[in-house]
Amino acid sequence: MDYQFTAKIEDELDEIAEGKMSYHKMLKDFYHPFHKKVEHTTETSERVNGERILGIDPKTNKTVSVRIARFGPVAQLTDTNDPDAKPEYAGLRRDQKLELITLEEALELFKLPRVVGTFEDKQIIAAIGRFGPYLRHDGKFFSLKKEYDPYTIDEEEAITVIEAKRVSDSEKFIKVFDENPEYQILNGRWGPYLKAGKINVRLPKDREPSSFTFEECVELAKDTDKIKTKKKGGRKKKEE
Secondary structure (H helix, E strand, C coil): CCHHHHHHHHHHHHHHHCCCCCHHHHHHHHHHHHHHHHHHHHHHCCCCCCCEEEEECCCCCCEEEEEEECCEEEEEEECCCCCCCCCEEEECCCCCCCCCCCHHHHHHHHHCCEEEEEECCEEEEEEEECCEEEEEECCEEEECCCCCCCCCCCHHHHHHHHHHHHHHHHHHEEEECCCCCCEEEEEECCEEEEEECCEEEECCCCCCHHHCCHHHHHHHHHHHHHHHHHHHHHHHHHHC
């Protein structure tokens, strides 16, 4: 902050109010130099990322730092002796701050992904992705809620998460048609509905959802698609 500059501007504003100075001259003298500085800064400065160097990893001799990345705060391992080596990244936990995290805490983040245990003869892997912590088992992904920590969750807890998701999925599906698996009758937030590819269709309430045949579902999807197409056409005409 330049307090002398601020005081000078205040004096000039007083002179303008008293009619002793033209505001055109005052703005011209201020704006042009200021505009040049802004352009120079925009062209030459790097984006602020809040980077902090925490120290050296004793196991790998890599530099440990934290910074703001595209999807949020991350810890970074960088091999400063090899310019071609790609840095390793690990997302910070919800309760960690860039300005407070320690070297030891940052190194803990690189323990993921980790093998939690096995279930049905397949490994359970805990990790953190773009959308938060998760488990991976048999090629499928299971989101971890706040009560589970990917760094500490054990095998028994992981199996509980997997089995609970399976039960939830089984209750979601009412009927899947062999003729076309993209046609599914599902339990939704507002009750049973038909999912036909990208189209969601409300089902008549006077019928048992599981009683609908594939042919009936195809017709319902066609009717819904026609209605949506007409609405889109109507909007375009109004806009024209």
